[in-house]
Amino acid sequence: MQSSAYAHRLHSLLSPSPSRTQIRNPTRIRMSLRDDGPSVAIVGATGAVGQEFLSVLSDRDFPYRSIKLLASRRSAGKVQTFEDRSYKIEELTAESFDGVDIALFSAGGSISKEFGPIAVEKGSVVVDNSSAFRMDPGVPLVIPEVNPEAMGHIGLGKGKGALIANPNCSTIICLMAATPLHRYAKVLRMVVSTYQAASGAGAAAMEELELQTREVLDGKEPTCKIFKQQYAFNLFSHNAPVLSNGYNEEEMKLVKETQKIWNDKDVKVTATCIRVPVMRAHAESVNLQFEKPLDEDTARQILNGAAGVVVIDDRASNSFPTPLQVSNKDDVAVGRIRQDLSQDGNYGLDIFVCGDQIRKGAALNAVQIAEKLL
Amino acid sequence: MQSSAYAHRLHSLLSPSPSRTQIRNPTRIRMSLRDDGPSVAIVGATGAVGQEFLSVLSDRDFPYRSIKLLASRRSAGKVQTFEDRSYKIEELTAESFDGVDIALFSAGGSISKEFGPIAVEKGSVVVDNSSAFRMDPGVPLVIPEVNPEAMGHIGLGKGKGALIANPNCSTIICLMAATPLHRYAKVLRMVVSTYQAASGAGAAAMEELELQTREVLDGKEPTCKIFKQQYAFNLFSHNAPVLSNGYNEEEMKLVKETQKIWNDKDVKVTATCIRVPVMRAHAESVNLQFEKPLDEDTARQILNGAAGVVVIDDRASNSFPTPLQVSNKDDVAVGRIRQDLSQDGNYGLDIFVCGDQIRKGAALNAVQIAEKLL
Known part of the structure; x- marks a missing residue:
């Protein structure tokens, strides 16, 4: 306990x-x-x-x-x-x-x-x-x-x-935001980069992050038990085993679980999963490519009406989701909703999603x- | 001083x-x-x-x-x-x-x-x-x-x-790794998510991150002067002003500077720029789409021979670039080099890049x- x-x-x-x-x-x-x-x-x-x-x-x-x-x-x-x-x-x-x-x-x-x-x-x-x-x-x-x-x-x-x-936690948090959009315009391809919290590796990893942070601030060598390298004030590729295709198991969960949950073997997903020195909520940068146009205003409206999702997307005040805001909260927060400049027409969107890893x-x-x- | x-x-x-x-x-x-x-x-x-x-x-x-x-x-x-x-x-x-x-x-x-x-x-x-x-x-x-x-x-x-x-720092670090590949197979589109250090906002931001971290560990309210929200054990969308297209200025630098440096008005770039609680080196998750096939072994070879780039890409030992490894170093480190599963043939690659923000x-x-x- x-x-x-x-x-x-x-x-x-x-x-x-x-x-x-x-x-x-x-x-x-x-x-x-x-x-x-x-x-x-x-x-x-x-x-x-x-x-x-x-x-x-x-x-x-x-x-x-x-x-x-x-x-x-x-x-x-x-x-x-x-x-x-x-x-x-x-x-x-x-x-x-x-x-x-x-x-x-x-x-x-x-x-x-x-x-x-x-x-x-x-x-x-x-x-x-x-x-x-x-x-x-x-x-x-x-x-x-x-x-x-x-x-x-x-x-x-x-x-x-x-x-x-x-x-898996990163799949749930990603799909809570992507699915309402997928229902409207069908996602063809998704490029995900994650910012994953310590909690995904258990309470001992959270303790290690705190201990290491104290040690580093005191000028001491950080204690590395759960992770093989310094975590405090650092980040690293997710510690899951890396497969022969170069993806780690955490990334393949995002790829495979999305296909299963959406019942769509053809949806293309790539992911890069990174651990960041945050305690208990994940963030994900998600680039979406749709089968039909979906403009950002419609996307915002759809997400505003989605169960379990809260939109935090105030450009003027630079207020967007953060892991701390969603810590110990039920809702997944989504923001930075914008038309992807790198895709023609309105076929692409970028979004940024945060969700409590232990909770949702x-x-x-x-x-x-x-x-x-x- | x-x-x-x-x-x-x-x-x-x-x-x-x-x-x-x-x-x-x-x-x-x-x-x-x-x-x-x-x-x-x-x-x-x-x-x-x-x-x-x-x-x-x-x-x-x-x-x-x-x-x-x-x-x-x-x-x-x-x-x-x-x-x-x-x-x-x-x-x-x-x-x-x-x-x-x-x-x-x-x-x-x-x-x-x-x-x-x-x-x-x-x-x-x-x-x-x-x-x-x-x-x-x-x-x-x-x-x-x-x-x-x-x-x-x-x-x-x-x-x-x-x-x-x-x-800009994030452009330099990204293009140090992407350009050698671009020369070989021409990049058509690039999806970038950044993990940016405190140093990009100056020494005072680094001090704030340290101070806040001590405060939070001591159970105190964090002091927010440079940034409007808690930075310790948190991350947030880059603090640069957000433009009417929804991108912030930091992201548009990546878009526009890449086009100018590569002298290619047609290269498509999208970026999501995030500040993470790391002191002085940036990381970037970069998804690349090429004009012609480029397999991951060739990419690794090209990057191994690139000036100012070091490849850290050991799947068996899960050794990949981290901000800490490149802190106070000249070289930009690249790893997680792998064929993008979400693109057909060998037209896509995912890479992960780290570089010292203040130095390179x-x-x-x-x-x-x-x-x-x-």
Whole structure:
């Protein structure tokens, strides 16, 4: 729980004061236990995303009959307070899923691969935040605002389990802004450059960024454990393994997941994924090429009306989205909406998107999927 | 001089230890006064770039008969030690350029506009680091490795002055890597996203980033003077004014300067310029579309042989350019060289480029122009 306490402390240090932001705050309504709610299990409950699952469930008044917090043996036995009740963290085993309706997984790909099918076998609907099943043709990959129809007939109380995959954070944040435009004018090609926060590599990476920053400011050598090189006051190509085509796995997720979510094998995507010394929200510079003209005013109008999207695009005051503005917020912010000068007619747009990596990029999206099941 | 001392101290804090980098270090040879050298004036001598002019002149053993340090009245009278000699900073006036062969300007656009023509009138060749004359059709805009021919017959000892403009930092860094490829396969379109350092906004911006970082880590409200919003652990759209087409001035420099330097009005460029919390080196994600196929192996070979460029592109060890690696270095580093999946055939490449903003992005490039005059 130390990492999570850390992440929360850091949030208070690094998030803007309320008066500075125009993003909608998530409504905080105390939820209560409900007999008619599903039984929920959280796998990886002590991690950054696991903790955010709890925040989001509470923020959104998600109904539940019971909640079970699962983690590795190392964390088992610790006590977590949630909505004024104390829960003992339980060790994840094959028996953990008996009677569980919804299992929210965020404990890494290998845990998902091992325990996801077991949970399904026991009748749970698994919403998996790892990359383990995302490209599995039988598993829906869902952003609720984008492709809820992909969930098909998956539901609760049908006596059988199912797997639903949560897309990668950078895909979710990009497609939250690109999809409303895609629906209007069909995206043919997308060139994405990311500015990714520490949180994508977990709470330990956030701690490392803070520690290194203190060290560098004190004139000391930075401690490099999570990343092999200095992160403070620096940036570097995403640490995911690089494939033989020269793309790293993070970039290929953007390419492949976009094609799957849009159900469009022909959409062309290229991406360059970079880690920047920011705590918990990603930014993305997105260049779009459309099948038919889409002028910037129409684009702004479309985005203004899009669910889960807020437009911050004031040229006169140079006010555009920043990672800090969206930190701990639900909405993805989009700005710098402009006609691409390098494309003829109105066939191209440039936009700049920011979204909270832990929230909409992971926990919130998963909980929204769970809400669709109710 | 405080800012400069600051920048140097911060350099020692924030630059990597020599063993960590594979970039060539500039050769440091003590130069001496030479009777046959030109007389040199530095306008804006106390600024970050002005101070870097001195470092670069010394590093490169630039011959000079005399050197004159010019600044505003506020700094006049201060003493600067340079190569074991003491120089009094002089106030910039119309008389400052009497007998000056080469004047290196970096004191902002309005100073250049006022005093550049005066210096030319007095017979000086002005190398101007501001944007004042860059788009003037009569003024060459020069990156010595890219378009030295644009300098035409400008030279010293011809009894008449001239103006040469130094391109903007992000243009220089981008084109150092893109031009060798452009020469081979002609770039038709370029999509650039930048990751720009504090130094581009001057030494005071670097100080603000450090101060804010300390404040945020101490749980205090960050002091915002240079920038209107929190910079520490954040990033934001470049602070240059935004034009009616939605691009900011920094982005339009990349568009327009590329067309001028390549002498190609038809090359299509779009750019999104973002400031990231890094001290003094820029990074750029560059997507290229060519007129004819260019495979990534050929591209790597071309870049390996390009002057002023170093290739850092080791996929197995995930070693690619970072701002820290190129800080205080002459070479621009390029990596992530890969065939763009979103373009058919071998007509597209993605690359990632890093270069020191103060050095190759400003002072070094200007001194290299001055060297061409000798």
